[in-house]
Amino acid sequence: MAINLDIRVKKANKVYHEGEKITGVILVHSGSDVKHDGISLTMEGTVNLQLSAKNVGIFEAFYNSVKPIQLVSCTLDVASPGKIPAGKTEIPFEFPLTPRPNRTLYETYHGVFVNIQYLLRCEMKRNFLAKDLLKVAEFIVEYKASSYEKAVPHPVNFSITPESLHNVKDKGRIPRFLVTGHLDSTMCCVTKPFTGELIVEHCEVPIKSVELQLVRVETCGCAEGYARDATEIQNIQIGEGNVPCGMAIPIYMIFPRLFTCPTLSTSNFKVEFEVNIVVIFQDDHLITENFPVVLTRY
């Protein structure tokens, strides 16, 4: 006798904006009648901050993690104690998506040290003999079109040469090369691809791979100051093997959903992004050029 509890929101892509109503149904599916002590539904949105071990030490990281920030919280009693007949039962619900006072709704973001998550939590209380049933469903919050700044094209030209490199130990061992190109904009809309062009004008040693690295930079503020960590989100190869010289290779990357969000800067934490262009030579030496990017929703 398995009871199946499920939450279904009306929108297929589960994307909601501030001020919208989240509507949906709670689905109870059971082979026999179900007695329960009430069904409640909670909507909550939180920012979870985690301090990285690197910055504050392992113990602090473990114990001293920053208190979650509640952005939205709301509870509904969907059904009072009673009985649900066997079969499929749908209980509709509706929430207005509005932030708690003095808070703003940030976009959903899944990171390493910063997590912004919105959940619907449905709980079916039952008598002490049976386990309570719990079902959690995530929904996604995005900024509204009107309320946020739009991406303004901000093209950047770049040129990478041995001379432009920093952090080199032995200048003599660097092969001669020239990689030029441009990025269409360092201010990008997250739903649009990141684009540009790259030209290997000439290169003394064969190239093994050309890659784009998308990096998040998360900053958490706490009592002792702040912690800033850069971690890789994804790595996309755009040149495989010894790429032809003089040909414009497109730079093209789609921002992964959930793992990226519009660049965010608050008093407590920051989420920023960077793109690295990485050229790896046959002998596994690599050169990297870093570009901070600003992401926007629109």
Place this chain on the structure above:
Amino acid sequence: MSTSKPLSLCEWSCQIYDYPANRQKRQLSWEEVSDHPLKPLVVTVIESRVTRRTLGGSTTSSTGSSTPTPTLESLAAALEGTDPLTHFARQEMDPLSKMAADMWEPVPTDQRKSKDALLDDVIEPWATRKSAILNKFTTSEKLSIVTSFLSGGEKVVVKAQSSVVDKVKNRLEQLDDFEEGSVRQMMDLTQQEYMHRIEQLNQELVQAWNHDQRVKALKIAIQCSKLLVDTSVIQFYPSKFVLITDILDIFGKLVYDRLRTKAEYYIPGSKTPTSLPESFTPDMVPESAKETCRNWFYKIASIRELVPRLYVEMAILKSYSFLTSSEFSQALLRLTRMIRGIGDPLVAVYAHCYLCRVGMAVTTGDREYIKENFYDFVASYNQLFSPSVRAELNRQKVDLSTYLTLYTPALDWILQGVAANAPEKLLVEILTRCKEKCNNSALLLNTIMAAFKPSYIAARALQFIEMVSACDEEGFPQYLLFRTLGLCLALADPPAEHRLQILNDVWRVVSRLTDAGHYVSCAEVWIQFAVRHFSSREVNTFLGDIIRHMTPERAYEHHYPQLQAVVNKVLTHTRDFESLFTMDKFLPLLDLFQKESIKVEVCKSIMDAFTHNNVQQEPTNDPVIINALMFICRVMHDSVNALTVDDEKRQIGNLISGFVKKVDYGRDFEQQLSFYVEARSAFPNLDSVHAQLVQSVNRLSVETRRIVKGHHTRKTAAFVRACAAYCYITIPSITSVQTRLELYLLSGEVALLNQCLGQVDACLKAALSLVPGLPRTIEVDGKQRSSEPYLISYLCHFLSTLLVVPDSPEQGVLYLTRGLLNVLQQYAWEPTSNARCVVYLHVLDMLSAAAQETYLYHIEKVDSNDILYGSDPKFISEINKMCSVLLEEILSHLKYLNTNEQFQKQASLAMDLFARVVIRGDLKEPSMTTLAINLWNLAHRHGHIDPKLSARTLEYLKKKSMQPGGNLYADLVKKLHMQTS
């Protein structure tokens, strides 16, 4: 049963008719017709009209409005249902490629259809190229596969999934399995094994998909495309590409179909969801399906490595149609640019190729991206000669020219897409582009020549020759270029004034080729050009050149197929054989074929061309041709031995017979006969040829008679006797008894026609002596059947001939008929069959005809027995005696049937005999009447006779009794009535 006794006491006497009185022409009534009776009854016009009406009624008006000619359309629709052959023709592909091909079938909107049909004519389908690539690019090197999905070490997790913890653990393990750590490399695979593994991966993918493990399926697709990065066994790369893109095609189709069928689409006005129709527009797609589709693309966009990301996205490119309808051209251009990032030029060009292939299936009008793909390749052309590529080739011990030929399948495909229906100026544009960027690359020239319309190429043939000659020696082999050019010129003619120069220019280079293989592959193509546009003198020189090149070191031994193609091309384009054999190099060319089987093949095709291509031509009497063909036929004939299969024998026999029939010396009959004699001695082993020769000689003999109008002079008489003798000697060497029987009879008849009585006797006797040797069963339409019906019909034919054959003075009366009866007596018939008696009945017929005063038919200038004996009473009584014996035989058989209780047979035989007695017998004899009545009774005793038949018989007899002198029949009818009632 006891009443059968009086039957046996009976003497036959023949009735003598008064033929001239009875002889009047009887004819069925005629009727004029306006139509062929065998024409199909269906009138198409009416049918099409009906079809259209039903179409209009059942569907919306869209069909009617969009098609400009509804009548034609519906006619085609009507035909489509009825023609099973077209259906089969469409299903020729094997299921796998069909599956892949189905995927690329265009969305069936009318406009698209017509456009695609246009394109399809120009673009060779990928399926046909596929097999060519697989056949051409093979390797004996060892291959390796890196994958985690194949057995051969896959960890099998068999665990009872009891608790949640276990389940999670299990899943984690499975995940681990797909991680890099558990990826296994299989080394040292042969090509076969490798292909087998790929096929396994393919099945694995489909299976994973069917078990709802879509992530696993995607991972397999990714791993497969990863294999395309590896160029370690470079000669095999094109084949590998074909194998793997097949898998990707299937993957793409799976994704697309699932998205389409899972999309819950509500038809306007309907409440229940269905899957999307085949042709849908993005705004019909529900949001949830779009979301799923987007998820696929997001997932693929995050694939780390470039090549798998490109290939997998290309594979599911078609699914973009769920999102937008305009995405394609953008996506195609984007993918084209992204391919630039692939460093290895070979990998890149095949990626371009796949993109073009996928692109052609999803878009119709726009082909700009294909050109873009081609120019991208041109731009990176120098990459092919980069030091790293050379180093790799050195490592794999592959020379540059082999390496460059690996590019051709992909380039051909790409450029074909560009060139299809392209205007001429595009050719100029591309040529100049190639000149600028890659300095007359041979590789590109080759592809250009192959892809563009041959007529464009032909018009610029001289320009091309110049460019080809300018190509440097290193790299793409020059001979292939000349070969391709030759292929173009075979399809389209260059301007007439250039032709000689073209041939000279090309041959100056080609004849300098030292490698026999290279040389012959050019010659094979260019011979067609020479044969089509030049006289036999030039062709002869050409052939001489071929011989000169192929002779050293027995080079011809390795190039039989090419040489064969040369001969075939010469044959198809030569209209008159005289010029062919007057070329002094043609027969020496044949001498190059030293392997027996090949030589016979070639001879066969020559003879085939001679008999078939020259149908409109007159028969030949040219001694040169005849001699040469005799020689060729002898080669074919000599190849026949005990091990030759029947079909082969039949083929060769037919070809030689065809040749025999073609030879005609007109009025020179002596010469003709001596040719037949020569032919007989030349082809002693083939039955069918001998049969043909006998037929031909008989024909010749009859022809002679026709010319002298039956009045043989001494000379012609001797000639026809010689013909008869020829037949008589030739027939015994044929093995088939049946053929011999027929030919003997035929030759006998012809001899009779020519008044050679001695030969008639000899032939007929020989035939009779053969009858016992006829096998029990003969083959009719490929099945074994009893030979009895054949024998009966043969003997009837024989009897009808015997009637006019005069008795020989040295022999007794009707000695040939007696001989026949003896043979019948001794022939081992089936014991229960009526066959012997049936023949006896026919002999009765013949004998009663022989008893008449004048026979029904005669051979001109041959006195038959009616004239020889003049109805001498002795002769008649002799005949009657023979009849009586026969009668007795038949009656005893009737009795035998009675004891064996074969009443059905007995009744029908009795009825037949009754008819003979009544018609042929003289009813004035009371014994005959009694016999008739008894037979009637016997026939009706067991009720096996059809009452209608007996009624009709009585009717006939009544009619007879009305005629003058019919009182005998009236009596008989009366008695019969009494018996039956």
